[in-house]
Amino acid sequence: MIKYKLACSDCNEVFDSWFGSSKEYEKLKKKKLLVCHICNSQKVKKTLMAPRLINSKDKQKNDTDLVKFENIKKTIKVYQKFIKDNFKYVGKNFAYEARSIHYDKKKNTKGIYGKASKNDIQELKEEGIETQLVPWLHEKDN
């Protein structure tokens, strides 16, 4: 189904009309079956508000979203590089390592990063160990 905005050149009425396809519109027009809803004039035409225009607008919007997403990805990558350079990766041992740093203050270690479940994070928080959640991109997503 295609929705066209039709305009009548006799009474200047503009109205929406549905067609099965653009071909159906042409067919009805040729057979002079397109008439104005108000004055029944046959001088009815598609206006500039064709579906194509609407679609290209939508596409533009998607492109903008994509650019935004790419920018976010870049920011995350910068974060990731900083973390990789300055923190020690402990993988799934994150909760364990975070605790050993917290409870063994003498241990001179750089910050850590790794994977933790929501439960781990909650438990750590209850123990007074603050963690920071960062969005993470995996290489295969790039």
Ligand SMILES: [Zn+2]
């Ligand atoms: Zn009319």
